[in-house]
Amino acid sequence: MSSTDTRPTVTVLGGGYSGIKVAKALDDVADVTLVAPSDAFTHNSAAWRALVEPEWLDRIFLPYDRLLARGRFMHDRATAVDGRRVTLASGQVLEPDHLVLATGSGYPFPAKVDEPNAATARARFRQAHGELRGASRVLVIGAGPAGLELAGEIRAFHPEKAVTVVGADSDVMPGPFDQELRDELRRQLDKLGVELRLGSPVRDLPAVPPTVLGNVVVTTDDGEELTADVWYQAFGVKPATGYLRGALAAARHPDGTLRVDGQLRVAGGSGVYAVGDITDADRDGIGTAGAQAELVAANLRAHITGEGELRSYVPGPMAIAVPLGPDGGAGQLPGLDGVVGAEMIAALKGKTMLVEPWAALFDT
Structure with missing residues (x-):
């Protein structure tokens, strides 16, 4: 035409x-x-990686004005x-x-970011990274795929930090997943040194805002008090x-x-x-x-x-890949029986975070 x-x-x-x-x-x-x-697409799938390794920030923000050859972008x-x-x-x-x-x-940030432009988004990530670096103890509230991936990222890149994941359900990853997948992820999380507190939700969220360094205190419904230096919301x-x-x-x-x-x-x-x-x-x-x-x-x-x-x-069909750092993780993939382990998830997502296929769309 x-x-x-x-x-x-x-x-x-x-x-x-x-x-x-x-x-x-x-x-x-x-x-x-x-x-x-916003003025740029955010590759949210790599947001946790950008939190622990800020050099990824240059790869996950792609300006919309490079997307369309004939159409227009409105900010x-x-x-x-x-x-x-x-x-x-x-x-x-x-x-x-x-x-x-x-x-x-x-x-909740930083899994997704609601900023008007990439510059302010990058600054917010860098601030959150600085807060994380200053923390010795990390609390993740939410034991779904996002919470587990975040815990794995932090332990993989900052193994000196103690990481605890709290979940309301009796097991990780509530939802339509094979029990074998949950078992494999729990095995790898245990090997990474991530502590799990499952089966009892927190009574209230911490008074300290998420991603901000502070005196984080929560109490679970069964009365256990947990403390940390920074916390992340992995639900909602x-x-x-x-x-x-x-x-x-x-x-x-x-x-x-x-x-x-x-x-x-x-x-x-x-x-x-x-x-x-x-x-x-x-x-x-x-x-x-x-x-x-x-x-x-x-x-x-x-x-x-x-x-x-x-x-x-x-x-x-059901498809999910949950990396635990660049070299760990597990998933369920179409056409493959059972659960796939760390080697395949690392090759599929953990090492690359699937950046290139999406970046290719912006080569007008």
């Missing part, structure tokens, strides 16, 4: 894993606008979306032909859908996720799609977000060009 004036307009709200894939995939057939509240945030009418914090209003909601989820995912209005707001579940159909169209919205953490179509994860983005992009491309058939989203 020779002119962007004749191409349909697509607005993608959110510049996370799913948002950048949709925007990139449609850049050649649509007039694409990507809206994100802005949606404050209200009703149908395909998008009102931004700047006051601008967008009414695209197709709207893709990819606003993702919030999670919140889908970012509070900006929705009208029929789109009615599609929200109590947990903030959105009801979508087989083609990931939002219930009650004509021409409105949702991908990634905010949908009820599948479990959270980078792989899931990527698969949903590819499907929506393919269906929109078929609609725009008249070529190809529309497809429905089918959740994939």
Whole structure:
């Protein structure tokens, strides 16, 4: 198509894993606008590594202005979306032909960072790294994949620090995982010297803010008092859908996720799609977000060009990789029976943190 004036307009709200894939995939057939509240994509999968080794900061922030060859990036945030009418914090209003909601989820820093630009985000990471270096005892509250990965990172790069993980459940990694995976991760954590306090939640969160050096004290429901010099919150995912209005707001579940159909169209919205953490179509994860983005992009491309058939989203098999530092970890991977161990997880993620595949999208 020779002119962007004749191409349909697509607005993608959110510049996370799913948002950048949709925007990139449609850049050649649509007039694409990507809206994100920061000036750079953050490769959150490597956030824990950047906390313990700040030289990774130069690799995990990728400027959005390098993503699209023809489309445009707007450094802005949606404050209200009703149908395909998008009102931004700047006051601008967008009414695209197709709207893709990819606003993702919030999670406590430093697993995710909510800063307006990469410079302030880097500074916040460096501050948190300095606080960690000054601590002798570290407390991680949350024994899911994020909490275990963080504990493994700290012990791998700072073995002199005592690390304790607290979890409310009786075992690590609550969820649809094989017990063999939990057992293997616990074995490796024990070898790393990570202490686990499981089966009793903390009564209250510490008075000291997370990531800040201080006198950290918590008491579990069974009465055990734990102390540390710094603590991290490894729980609390919140889908970012509070900006929705009208029929789109009615599609929200109590947990903030959105009801979508087989083609990931939002219930009650004509021409409105949702991908990634905010949908009820599948479990959270980078792989899931990527698969949903590819499907929506393919269906929109078929609609725009008249070529190809529309497809429905089918959740994939269980897949998870939990590195414990560069050389440890375990996971469950499609097509492989049982649990894979440290060697494969290190090669798949632990050593590279999957930076290059995502960085390649920004080579316009």
